[in-house]
Amino acid sequence: AQSVTQLDSQVPVFEEAPVELRCNYSSSVSVYLFWYVQYPNQGLQLLLKYLSGSTLVKGINGFEAEFNKSQTSFHLRKPSVHISDTAEYFCAVTPTGGFKTIFGAGTRLFVKA
Amino acid sequence: DTGVSQDPRHKITKRGQNVTFRCDPISEHNRLYWYRQTLGQGPEFLTYFQNEAQLEKSRLLSDRFSAERPKGSFSTLEIQRTEQGDSAMYLCASSPQGENSPLHFGNGTRLTVT
Numbered sequence: 001a002q003s004v005t006q007l008d009s010q011v012p013v014f015e016e017a018p019v020e021l022r023c024n025y026s027s028s029v030s031v032y033l034f035w036y037v038q039y040p041n042q043g044l045q046l047l048l049k050y051l052s053g054s055t056l057v058k059g060i061n062g063f064e065a066e067f068n069k070s071q072t073s074f075h076l077r078k079p080s081v082h083i084s085d086t087a088e089y090f091c092a093v094t095p096t097g098g099f100k101t102i103f104g105a106g107t108r109l110f111v112k113a
Numbered sequence: 114d115t116g117v118s119q120d121p122r123h124k125i126t127k128r129g130q131n132v133t134f135r136c137d138p139i140s141e142h143n144r145l146y147w148y149r150q151t152l153g154q155g156p157e158f159l160t161y162f163q164n165e166a167q168l169e170k171s172r173l174l175s176d177r178f179s180a181e182r183p184k185g186s187f188s189t190l191e192i193q194r195t196e197q198g199d200s201a202m203y204l205c206a207s208s209p210q211g212e213n214s215p216l217h218f219g220n221g222t223r224l225t226v227t
Binding site: 004006009032034036041042043044045046049051090092094096097098099100101102103104105106 | 154215220
């Protein structure tokens with residue numbers, strides 16, 4: 001079985017500041033890793049994914065994430081946030097060879113002017 | 114790609130009534146999922162279809178919940194004898210064949226049981 005822990009439920013940050021949203025996972029098998037974003041009153045959409053290869057992956061809107069196998073982490077970062085980045089961010093894992101995607105509880109990012 | 118469509122967007126019902134939600138996936142996607150999301154939580158897996166076959170149903174899911182995907186196209190999720198604890202956002206997602214394919218979500222159906 002897999003589980004995902006997002007260490008911060010809320011992250012307030014000022015506009016143009018850097019941000020890191022933390023995600024740790026637990027799994028007895030290899031997994032694919034994803035970050036999804038949910039803007040207010042919208043459905044979840046894919047931000048970025050790690051399947052294999054380079055551990056640093058880049059996504060939409062200037063976000064990137066780094067896979068750390070030894071620490072079972074997949075933290076999301078952005079060097080300079082905008083007001084429009086205010087949203088809820090979900091880390092998720094899918095076991096290789098499987099189909100069930102497991103989500104963390106989410107981190108609500110508030111970007112303040 | 115017209116996206117995943119869910120209907121209705123909102124449903125208010127009285128406890129004990131039955132409700133049915135519909136999901137139209139992206140047409141070329143053969144995988145379809147239902148998730149439930151409550152306030153402050155991430156999406157929780159409910160069930161999964163590959164084409165018309167329901168391959169897994171969450172053990173946490175009550176027998177009052179049933180889902181179908183006739184002909185491998187749209188899907189319906191029915192909740193019988195609704196309870197207040199069923200109040201949540203019900204999300205549908207689809208994906209193409211391929212174990213590493215990300216999910217494409219609809220905007221969800223918000224259910225309120227009074």
